Amino acid sequence: MTRRSAITLLIAAVALTFGVTACGGSSSSSGEPTTAATSTESGTTTSVGGSASGTLEGETGPGFDIEVKQDGQDAETVKAGTYTLHVEDKSEMHNFHLIGPGVDEEVTDVPFVGEKSVTVTLEKGTYTYQCDPHASNGMKGTFTVT
Secondary structure, three states, rough: HHHHHHHHHHHHHHHHHHHHHHHOOOOOOOOOOOOOOEOOOOOOEEEOOOOOEEEEEEEOOOOOOEEEEEEEEEEEOOOOOOEEEEHHHOOOOOOOOEEEEOEEEEEEEEOOOOEEEEEEEEEEEEEEOOHHHHHHHOOOEEEOOO
């Protein structure tokens, strides 16, 4: 193979790689964010679409703890916007449920153990996150969206 043929093949491979990477996006003609969920064998769900304002980290279990954090700190006040909520469910006896203005999202259910991510749009108001089977025992928390 000549040097010129090798260079031509390399350029074609790079162009093909960039072309494949650029494809696959989605758009919404209504101007509303779109959400598509993809499951993998590990049980992770990744939501794509919309324009996220940031990330919130949720965790439930393995004991009777449940929390939501933003930037490593307890989320007490969060700005309105669209977020990726990444939840780590560490126990088959718990779930993670987020409830608030315009949102009623059971991110994980009993007996799921693993990680899931969803896209949520938070409006001004108070949101409650809880483990449904143990909410009456105090396994819940709240944060305010401003």
